[in-house]
Amino acid sequence: MSRVFNFSAGPAALPLEVLETAQRELLDYRGTGMSVMEMSHRSKAFIEIAESATADLKALLEIPDDYQLLFLQGGATTQFAMVPMNLLQDRTTADYVNTGSWSKKAIAEAGRFCSVNVVASGEDRNFSYIPDVDGWSLNPDAAYLHICSNETIGGVQFQDFPDASAPLVADMSSDILSRPLDVSRFALIYAGAQKNIGPAGLTVVIVRKDLLGRARAGTPSMLDYAVHAEAGSMSNTPPTYAWYLAGLVFQWLKARGGLDAIAATNRRKSSKLYDAVDQSNFYQCPVEPSVRSSMNVPFTLADDALDAAFLSGAETRGLTNLKGHRSVGGMRASIYNAVPEAAVDALVDYMGEFERDNG
Ligand SMILES: *Cc1c(COP(=O)(O)O)cnc(C)c1O
Numbered sequence: 001m002s003r004v005f006n007f008s009a010g011p012a013a014l015p016l017e018v019l020e021t022a023q024r025e026l027l028d029y030r031g032t033g034m035s036v037m038e039m040s041h042r043s044k045a046f047i048e049i050a051e052s053a054t055a056d057l058k059a060l061l062e063i064p065d066d067y068q069l070l071f072l073q074g075g076a077t078t079q080f081a082m083v084p085m086n087l088l089q090d091r092t093t094a095d096y097v098n099t100g101s102w103s104k105k106a107i108a109e110a111g112r113f114c115s116v117n118v119v120a121s122g123e124d125r126n127f128s129y130i131p132d133v134d135g136w137s138l139n140p141d142a143a144y145l146h147i148c149s150n151e152t153i154g155g156v157q158f159q160d161f162p163d164a165s166a167p168l169v170a171d172m173s174s175d176i177l178s179r180p181l182d183v184s185r186f187a188l189i190y191a192g193a194q195k196n197i198g199p200a201g202l203t204v205v206i207v208r209k210d211l212l213g214r215a216r217a218g219t220p221s222m223l224d225y226a227v228h229a230e231a232g233s234m235s236n237t238p239p240t241y242a243w244y245l246a247g248l249v250f251q252w253l254k255a256r257g258g259l260d261a262i263a264a265t266n267r268r269k270s271s272k273l274y275d276a277v278d279q280s281n282f283y284q285c286p287v288e289p290s291v292r293s294s295m296n297v298p299f300t301l302a303d304d305a306l307d308a309a310f311l312s313g314a315e316t317r318g319l320t321n322l323k324g325h326r327s328v329g330g331m332r333a334s335i336y337n338a339v340p341e342a343a344v345d346a347l348v349d350y351m352g353e354f355e356r357d358n359g
Pocket residue numbers: 010074075076077078102148150151152171172173174192193195
């Protein structure tokens with residue numbers, strides 16, 4: 001077996017220990033004689049899996065009791081619609097901060113349901129910064145304020161969250177569980193699983209309970225948070241295997257000391273990479289230092305004619321999925337929780353070597 005260092009933006013690397021546990025339990029889950037994939041979501045064994053995953057996530061994020069945790073399908077993209085459908089209530093407008101590609105998609109979808117007030121945008125500088133909160137044009141009539149805590153493509157990440165009077169909603173798909181979080185500052189948090197939680201097909205929603213049960217008229221029941229809350233996320237068949245794997249990831253995080261410990265590791269990993277970029281004239285990071293993401297690190301080479309050689313050299317060293325998004329160019333190293341520090345060390349070594357040979 002040979003495993004690569006996988007810098008994929010998503011679906012992304014999973015902890016090796018989690019995959020090994022899943023492999024051991026694949027054919028006969030703890031004496032049930034069947035795989036988790038083959039068991040009823042109503043079975044005792046699966047209910048236990050679901051309940052312990054829920055309890056572990058609650059513990060990791062210290063989610064207060066007045067919040068509901070939901071394990072849904074449809075990806076973060078479905079949340080772009082579910083948020084306005086459930087949270088607009090009697091309002092007709094919502095505030096959105098436009099910090100990058102994912103914010104833009106959320107804004108476009110919300111525009112199908114209400115008038116969107118873009119309070120600030122980083123688009124004038126190709127999303128390399130987050131406009132200062134003092135300059136945001138918040139609307140007092142907004143039903144909520146939406147942010148994307150970490151822009152997976154541009155690599156900008158909120159370091160502090162805004163204090164707004166409107167309920168704060170955050171797309172945390174690519175940085176949930178990367179650092180401690182004060183959930184009580186948010187009305188709703190959502191995240192597709194395939195970056196920092198588990199495999200694709202699962203979406204986690206954390207919503208304050210008083211916001212449930214007020215979906216707009218005509219909302220399909222599958223898009224109504226209250227329906228899922230009422231049914232314990234089993235209003236229909238949930239993505240059972242993804243939920244099980246997410247539970248293994250939560251146990252893995254707990255065993256590693258929880259979010260304080262993983263945040264320290266993430267800071268060390270991202271600093272190594274940004275330092276390597278900043279200490280060289282050959283590599284550059286387009287993102288303003290104060291908002292650089294600890295999860296997605298975009299960087300460019302001095303000459304983009306060398307991109308292909310950089311990527312193929314990386315590939316031969318087992319460093320994969322480093323090609324940047326076309327909107328930014330160059331490279332992007334996604335270094336989520338499950339990407340080991342050794343992967344970052346190997347990348348930094350390779351970058352130094354490539355610069356010596358080509359710089
Ligand atoms: C990946 C991603 C999405 C889209 O998630 P899907 O599960 O593909 O719908 C949305 N927002 C952010 C920040 C992402 O990283």
